[in-house]
Amino acid sequence: MDFVNGLRLKDIVEIRDILAGGSNGKEIKIRGAIHTIRDMSEFSFVVLRKYEGLVQCVYEEGKIPDFNIRMLREEATVEAKGIVTAEERAPGGFEIRLTGIRILSEPAKDTTMPIPISKWKLKTSLETKLTLRPVSLRNVRERAIFKIQEGIVRGFRDFMFSQNFTEVRTPKIVAGNAEGGANVFKLEYFGKKAFLAQSPQFYKQTLVGVYDRVFEAAPVFRAEKHNTTRHLNEYTSLDFEMGYIDGFEDIMDMEAAMLKYTLQFLSEEYAKEIRILGIELPDVLHFPAVRFDEAKRLVSEKYNRKIRNPYDLEPEEEILIGKYFKEEYNSDFVFVTHYPSKKRPFYAMDDPADPKFTLSFDLLFKGMEITTGGQRIHSYEEQVAKMEARGMDTEDFKNFLMIHKHGMPPHGGLGIGLERFTMRLLDEQNVRETTLFPRDVSRLEP
């Protein structure tokens, strides 16, 4: 009988092994994709691409028996054998003088790359980049974007665990939706009508009754028809929900602490990608917080802009609020609090001091909403009253109302749009730049 026992040691090295030292002058084996070949007549540079970065190999004509450089194609993958040699001008300070090459795989015959992915920066349109996503992501800068995104989620999760949150996985096929409106995808579910979840709202509230504090990082779906630079029809939502709060300020405190942690985590664990992308991490010492109505007044006064609708924030106003707090407080972030009740969902808790407003907030990052959060109604009677006042049929929500009926602690939470957050962090102008495989009104592939 054969047995599988776990990882077997292989004599293949990684870049980190070489950088760790001790390989200089030694012959090693390394595997990677042929990123570029530069023929220098006497010799050739063969640059290998690995997940960690690029490795410069040097091939001297005649050094490898039965091999010549014309046998090697870009995007083939190889096992290269060679002597590690310190070389200041090479990436990482070393190069590999080739003594052997074994081709592991090759691209299709008679093909060439549709875009020059080995260029430092892809100078193609976003449209082209997206259409060619399966290969354009092989560009070193492009792939660094999604390492940063990985880091954001890791930071978020690590921090949540440190604060005693439980990670949950809630269903994406649902019978009803929390956020209301028409922007919901419908599907046929064994003869029943079902929807794709716009948010994990009902479930995360439910699970606060179980675990006190929960979080989830998962896809959400919005059938919004507008095709803007900041909307996606499928995106990743970083959600948390916490019980036993004293007020919605506890939620903002938690988010602020999470962002501090995550940005610190990025600066430590993703320094390479931060350097590749030239990111300047924002200062997060403190986050100004301003009431919704006050924010509108401030920007209206400073920038001579008439308030057209006192109950809504237009995207241009968000940009101006961002500008105001950058200019006045040198902050890239601002919490805008107390959104009007009519603009918030039925589960939002109204401000007892003025029920036209809610105990809720958005977080703006460089003038764009990246978080919506707030305190939720925990009392059954209060929740039913608010639904009835809105003409909703409570019977449609009896599973949700089960939690209020049988007791819920005071609680609240938020949702962060991961791709938008990444977009702002990287100063990108289109959220599709920071989405692996974006879904929008006209894009369903690749």
Place this chain on the structure above:
Amino acid sequence: MDFVNGLRLKDIVEIRDILAGGSNGKEIKIRGAIHTIRDMSEFSFVVLRKYEGLVQCVYEEGKIPDFNIRMLREEATVEAKGIVTAEERAPGGFEIRLTGIRILSEPAKDTTMPIPISKWKLKTSLETKLTLRPVSLRNVRERAIFKIQEGIVRGFRDFMFSQNFTEVRTPKIVAGNAEGGANVFKLEYFGKKAFLAQSPQFYKQTLVGVYDRVFEAAPVFRAEKHNTTRHLNEYTSLDFEMGYIDGFEDIMDMEAAMLKYTLQFLSEEYAKEIRILGIELPDVLHFPAVRFDEAKRLVSEKYNRKIRNPYDLEPEEEILIGKYFKEEYNSDFVFVTHYPSKKRPFYAMDDPADPKFTLSFDLLFKGMEITTGGQRIHSYEEQVAKMEARGMDTEDFKNFLMIHKHGMPPHGGLGIGLERFTMRLLDEQNVRETTLFPRDVSRLEP
């Protein structure tokens, strides 16, 4: 201007603070839900439920001004003030002698719990438990199940990161599907036909071309009509895919190492839940591996069972294979390798030694398939040929074929059904027991 600065210190303690010592004889404040009230005539036990466990409080009549025990209802949430007192018979070895109670929230008027969640074990039918999931999960054993599930995913992720995998997030709304067949959910996508992803297959292969090794823990959707104890229409798939492999054995090695790590991680970090649920973690020193045809022969001989179809494994055969390897090798796991080509998708690599079979495997855990994996075709010409032999239109897959056309390393991967794995680990008889909010042919709520 107000500023949000991060977490503020509160004078509320957690169970862990008390267990850390130093609180004995001191007055503290703690928050939780009223799990049970037991009136002992002279005094009452008030058990608080927190995410960490239960806390026994003792209320003596008259000790708290303007308060009596009849003002307190089960499932209300409170802030309790009291003196921490060592008490052997209490959970955790301490109790809190109440000196004050502040009610934070209450269940609806005139309601009682539909099931006795404070019982150690819920003795209701699965059907009832699922229908009442929002409250039945408050049971200490029920919620422990999904802490274990959290732990499995954490173990999986931590191990993947340690092996230089990149975490990715791939779209769930897709234009085409990898696994084929009719069991796919359709949805209307702005006038186009779209589907819910049956697996992240195309995307994870694509991303191997970018990051060499990738993983994802995310929902997948299968519109299978059969309503069995082991099928779900939405489940969590733990997927990984790795490049530069020497053979599909590398994938089994990686899974074996991951399982060893994860079970060790559970035993350390989730010891409390393991105790609550009485789980006996399986031995994972080594995993037997047997060829598909050989496995069929072995169980046919040992259990006198006729092989009806040499190219398929019936669920009963899986159970017998599990039984065989338990009896013969004392192993709860067995890798079954070299599945027939006609039973595997078009991207599976055939065995050059006998193309009727593939370089693939399933992992059975106590007689049930919890993983499907294998090596994939990396050559463009080979992939096109296999698709054409199956009568598929390569034009429908041109985004997927882009990766082969432009070069892919030898690679492979697997998908693990999280809920099934949890089910087997906990010796549950129905996968719905280990699914937070299951979706099946007849269940779309809650």
